[in-house]
Amino acid sequence: MSGSTTTTTTPRQSRVWLKFIKHKPALISLVVIGIYVLAGIAVVCGMITVKDTANAYGAPFQPGFGLSNSPEQRLDDAEWYLNKLRIPLGSIDAKTALGEFPVSDLQAADRSVDELRTALATGDDLLQQLKEVSDLDTTIASGSADGLELQQQIVALEETVAGMLQLQPDVGGLRRWMHLSLGTDRLGRSNFLRAVYSIRVAILVGLVTGIVSVLIGAVLGLAAGYFGGWVDVLITWLYSTFASIPNIVLLILLVYVFREGTIDTAINEATGGLLSTLLGGSRLDSTLIPVYVAFCATFWIGPCRVIRGEAMKLREQEYVQAAQVLGYGNLRILFRHLLPNVSHLMLINFSLLFIGAIKSEVILSFLGLGVTEGTSWGVMISFAKDEVVNGNFWQIGVATSFMFVLVLAFNILSDAMQDILDPKHV
């Protein structure tokens, strides 16, 4: 970072951009991150609501990509739909009851109640017959005459079920396909919607944690490195203290502090109920704020340490001494002269913290301390652990892939930034 630029070469800044544009993987990663951010904004704007992530969209454990289940599972799926229809059809005012069909995207077909009841009976009969076959999967897989007949019966059953249902008027076929494209979890919720909704959480947690921690770290690190003396001693003491408490203990404790409204009451009492008006009556622990606080309190140490070291080096540079001789104030030197010269470190640390935050959120969610409203990749992964035992990998696969792509993009981007902005770093 020393002033190697001479008047004949292009200024450093534009050279960095040139290098960056030439770095293909980094550019691709940037595009990927951009897509994620756009998706996150779309979710924030209400494209997908919390309700969408909680509703059932189809039978449980449906595989994605339009694949079909094993015959046994297909029976279960048909039974699930039949049961969903049985409740409204069994009630006295079936017409109104059918109006609130419990599966999203779908509603009962435009047929009279009697027709639907007959179809239900037919479906039940077919289901009962098929259920009595003991080795359904193997018979059909063998391809024998019996197997073919059973196969036809299953198709007939599924057609009966399909005949009783139709898409809601405002739901197109493509939208329905998208909702089911990545399968359903064990409550029939759409993996696609849940994974996309989780982007919001990931981006928010990453951005807020990254920006706030880097800013705290930069300010403290610069002050420690520039002033030295007791300021340095104090700040070094502060971060070694924070570092000596196990990270996970600190995280858990900080999130716990927010539980059951302890902090809320304290803030409300101090400010005269300002917080409850701000949040509209809901409590802090239903938002992401405890997670932000916990992450920022633990994550500022890394950037602070690095930037302190850099500031100690920069303090001895001629331009800083020149600024001192010119009589500039300390604040001006800190923020106008030193801060831009550690901005590359801030950028690199930001992307590292972004990754760290996303990955730690998964672990917090596993402990039940992360996201409490809606969902996140962490919630999905820990929820999927019981599905894996049943051989259903769709939810864990989807959540992992979504997270994997984003984290990989950030990893590649931060590597490229490190290579370009800070080549001497090991």
Added chain:
Amino acid sequence: MADNFLTRVAATIPWKYIIRRTLYCIPVYLGILLLLMLILRVRDPVPAFMGKNATPAEIELKRQEVGLDKPFLAQYGHFVRQLLTFDFSEESWQQKGRTVGEIVGGGLGPTLALTAPALFLTTLISVCVSLIAAWFRGRLTDRLLVFFAVLGMSISFLVYIILGQYLLGYAIRSDGFAPFAISGYQTIEQVGLWSYLTSKWPYYCLLPVLISVIVSMGYDTRFYRAVMVEESQRDYITTARAKGASESRIMFLHLLKNAMIPVITRVSISIPFLITGSFLLEMYFRIPGVGRALITAVNQADFPVVQTIGAVFAVAYLATNLLTDVLYAMVDPRVRLS
């Protein structure tokens, strides 16, 4: 010879530096304890433990019983005195009849059985892999290794655990063939040392250790590779080449020896975490280690256990920091202690 070597090593121990650093650690440690105790008291621990059904009188009684009614400074002094005299006889709130010392000490064995081999294997494999990567620097092998390291880093720890446990612990089981336990643990006291080492440890711990190695390998390999590449561009390597040393001699003798310093640093940074262990692995595989004890204690608001584990970890952290700096200076004469 050995005696001679030992005295020579002993002569290089920087006693003055150690004493000064230890003295410096005392205020730091007191500060850590202060912070830890303050954080633990932000949400009043007694009502949190007693639950919603407890009457104020009951809460007050419990508070007096455990001494949390005293002023903070008195509690602070009491806790510091307990730590100084190694008095870990405070009773856990949740597990009646067990002292804090028993809980932490009992968890230490299983945790170390998991973390120590994992750290050793990770370091060994990562150093080897990074040597290979540095040897083929810039070529396909190197790029592939780095690529896989980044790929491995981008997957969540939880996914490795869930899939590893399912595939290696559960799915490959068949009659009479069960190489890895799905979960569980047996201590040395329960099964005897020989049986523990030959059958029980591999059965219960090998799979978590493997998962832990795979997870940490991405980070370590990349870091060590960067160190090796940096070292391989130094002048002494050029000198060695110029004087005609063979490539393998340069790699293993010149380069590896010098690259050992960052390796030592990184390993010693991880040493305090050997104690707290990987709570995720311990929870998924039901290994009764310190990490699991800690999470359980936090979940059940078992205040003394959390406080003690925090304090013990902080000691380990400070001690290894000090040890690293001293070792550093003893291994590398270029490092000046100030």
